[in-house]
Amino acid sequence: MEYLLPEELSCSHTITKDIIFLVGTAVVTRSDGRLALGRLGSLCEQLKELNTDGYEVILVTSGAVSAGRQRLRFRKLINSSLSDLQKPQVELDGKACAAVGQNGLMALYDTLFSQLDLTSAQLLVTDNDFRDPNFRLQLTDTVNQLLDFKVVPVLNENDAGCTVNKDSSGVFWDNDSLAALLAMELKADLLVLLSDVEGLYSGPPSDPKSKLIHTYVKEKHQAEVTFGDKSRMGRGGMTAKVKAALHAASSGIPVIIASGKGTDNIIKVLKGYRVGTLFHMDAHLWAPVKKTGAREMAVAARECSRRLQALSAQERKKILLDIADALEDNEELIKTENDADVAAAELAGYNKSLMARLAFKPGKISSLAKSIRVLADMEDPIGRILKKNEIADGLVLEKTSCPLGVLLIVFESRPDALVQIASLAVRSGNGLLLKGGKEAKRSNAIMHKVITSALPDRVGEKLIGLVTTREEIPDLLKLDTVIDLVIPRGSNKLVSQIKESTKIPVLGHADGICHVYVDKSADMDMAKRIVIDAKLDYPAACNAMETLLVHKDLVQNGGLKELVTELKLEGVDLFGGPRVSALQELDIPGTQTFHKEYSSPACTVEIVDDVQAAIEHINQHGSAHTDCVVAEDQKVAEAFLQQVDSAAVLHNASTRFCDGARFGLGAEVGISTSRIHARGPVGVEGLLTTKWILKGNGQIVDGDKGVLYSHKDLTVAS
Incomplete structure (x- = not known):
């Protein structure tokens, strides 16, 4: 699923200098401990592309210990006697493994980068090195010089020579924390921690109930997330990566934990796609801690719609006029957000027909505001007497128009549809839930905010709910006791899927042939x-x-x-x-x-x-x-x-x-x-149903004794 990251992370904005990539052991090596040549090749190709595009790329790599362990096991095997092989195997010393593996690991990086006409440089560091302020200054200077020459610095913790206890809280204690430390030292614009899973899950990724967390909000997720086993090869695993990510994010550096196994995940991150898990110091502002559930949203829309229906026709008209004014007052802001959606869609390579639906042409907001004012000037549709009969002496029956209740509209591509639908819902007295396409995410969000802000407090902003993720749709489609009508506006596939997934009546068309x-x-x-x-x-x-x-x-x-x-x-x-x-x-x-x-x-x-x-x-x-x-x-x-x-x-x-x-x-x-209810263009009348109102003065049926039914039509007279 492809979603744009918050604007602060778009490659067209602040990511213009240093990007640090941490490659975990589980990415560098295969399950048997050998180096994963295909993944490393893909990694180097993506870093080459970024380097060519002007990004300054720094690589922090794990894998030396694992690679060395494989080689030392082989050496031990060929030099062992039969009696040696019959003895219990002793775990190899990690420092020795690191010393042997580091050489081969760096030789491989050098070869891969050389094939791409790129030069790399090796820098081995230890925890104690960073305790020296002069070393830190020198390291920063060295890295900056290498970047000036378009060289890729490859850093690794020198496991062979370090003395710090790996479980203690040193300056850094593994390559994850090293990457976070370097990001802060070098004032990097982005830190990407590559793992063997898609990102941070609410529980172990192998558990089907676990869900990928796209944006980490400490207040929400700290108590909810449970971690499984640590890395199969290295010391860290997801626990270490989250700790490092939080450390760097608290200093103002955006961090993304993503899978290093994807062939283009790095490029997707830099293009602004929603890949992996984002950590950011302002994440709590983007993702509310408490989210309204599908049923609660629908119930709130119904309650607000009843308050709207209780208003006078003139008051409902004024709400529409206020919405029209609010749209025009915020035209520049809406245009800015729409331009951002269009730019992102172009970057993602969307087709021309979608782009045509997405972009707001000059004068579009004024045109939408004008159509709302036209709607406001129409006769109030609620409570109209459609038919009036005197069914017996003193017993009058009226058939009147009334709102359907709560509408769920799922639409694709066209953000102007949100304005039209919202204004029709207000005019017809209906509650409304809206789900727009991800390609118009910014446009829909700002217009929803502008429109709901124009609603009076006695009606409530929850009259119009905005559904922000596709994952919420299945839950909404189950609410046949709360939602009264679903109207899908989009592809044949979308309409067919919705019709097959709900008991709620569906109104619309699958094709426009x-x-x-x-x-x-x-x-x-x-x-x-x-x-x-x-x-x-x-x-x-x-x-x-x-x-x-x-x-x-x-x-x-x-x-x-x-x-x-x-x-x-x-x-x-x-x-x-x-x-x-x-x-x-x-x-x-x-x-x-x-x-x-x-x-x-x-x-x-x-x-x-x-x-x-x-x-x-x-x-x-x-x-x-x-x-x-x-x-x-x-x-x-x-x-x-x-x-x-x-x-x-x-x-x-x-x-x-x-x-x-x-x-x-x-x-x-x-x-x-459809051949039932509304057909053709569906305006206000298509969003109404009828209510029978019977007015008497004490009449009873009593087996129809003594009742003389006249069924006199009073419609014209009224």
Whole structure:
């Protein structure tokens, strides 16, 4: 899972000088004690890349004792007599192992770096060395000179010559604490401690109940974390790494404990991905110690929604106007956070369609604020009398509109959706839980903060909850007694997964496979305008044209070629059905399927015999979203409009008109292809249900004795 680290750790910010990497024994060696050549090679390649990119890299390595132990065991074996081998084996002296292993370990680093046209330098240090202030100054000077020459300093604790008791609290007592000490001495910008596991877990990593801790918060995790066995090879293990990480972090140096077995983990760290466990002196500000559970969040949203419903229509209107003002007042801050999301997405290599959804274009905030004000000026939807009957003398029944309750909206990529959904929830009196895509994490967070800050205290900020991790979604989907409707806005995969994972009603659409059918009676200039707009006004939109169907007569009169030429000139990639791809003069490759949503400047083109064939094609291969007919023949148009089984069917108009704002709904939570409840663009009305209110003056049923039912319709009169 890829998440951006806090801004302080982004490689485009403060990491511009020294980065210290500690390679643990379990990373350097295999389970049999031999050196892990593949991992070391990958490590050196990543350090080479960083060195080339201008980072100053320092390596602290373990592994000398383990490597030496293997060699000494071999020497002892070949020099032993039969009687020696029958005696109990005595553990080899660690200092001797270090003396033998250090030579081979450094020779290996030197060889690997040399193959990458990089020079390394060995520095062996002991605890006693650091007790001398002059030594520390000299070491700092030496390391800085090496870095100036683009040389990689490789440091190791000199186990062969050290005298300190390894269990005592010396200046340092293992390579983990050495790395932390060096980070503080050299004022490094980042310390990375590489282990054989992904990071710090809440318990032993082998325990299925243990969870990876992404950000260590001392107040929360100190009492919760339990440690398993220490390192299989070295002295430290995770306990030593956490101790070293806390020591360095308390001095203001960001520390990450991550797996050294990943082939690109180091590069991911420097690119800002959420890898391993982060330690930082300000971590408690980013990760609250107490987190509201899924059920508590949903219950709080319901309680706040009931308080919202109790307000007058004018008071609810004012809340929307306050939200619109707050968005405009914080436009620069929102833009800054959105720019950071866009930069991170570019760095991560996201596709163009996602980037188009993610970025806020100039004027976007003003446009969102305007749509909220339009919504505020609409008639209050809550408590409207939809039907009124006098069912008997003095007994009046009203069918009224009321909120659904609590909505869970899961959406991807588009942070502007958060504003639209939140404003619709407020207008319809519903509580709301929002889960946006990780690529818009910063944008969603700041807009959620701005919007909830505009809510009055008597309603409460918890009316709108922001779900921040994907892991919370399964728990929310189980809350069918608290959450009333789920609306997923995203990929087919997302919608399908949610539908399969919950008993809560789901509203939305899985695909947006929209068609434009150009009839033989069409005005070709109009057809070209509509086709180009439907495909290119916003190719990533769910209402963009994905399939162009043309009447067979347009092949003969040149109409098809005109449309194809126009699309190609606009840079659209075309894929043909069997009949189109068979026309060599068009030079269009065949498609594998008609059920294809490109979400990019690409579409499928096919020839049909007539309007009935077009209708059959759409009903078979479409997604019942939005489909258009371009025709001057009114009989053709009427047949298309009546028989195409889609949520929105258009005549002589671009499919891009299928939108809540353009339909006059103010905004939309999404477009539904469901046949129950709301269908098409879902605005305020789609977020309401009904309530029956019966007003009497003491009537009873009593077996219907003496009751004369009139069922008189009073709706018009009211």
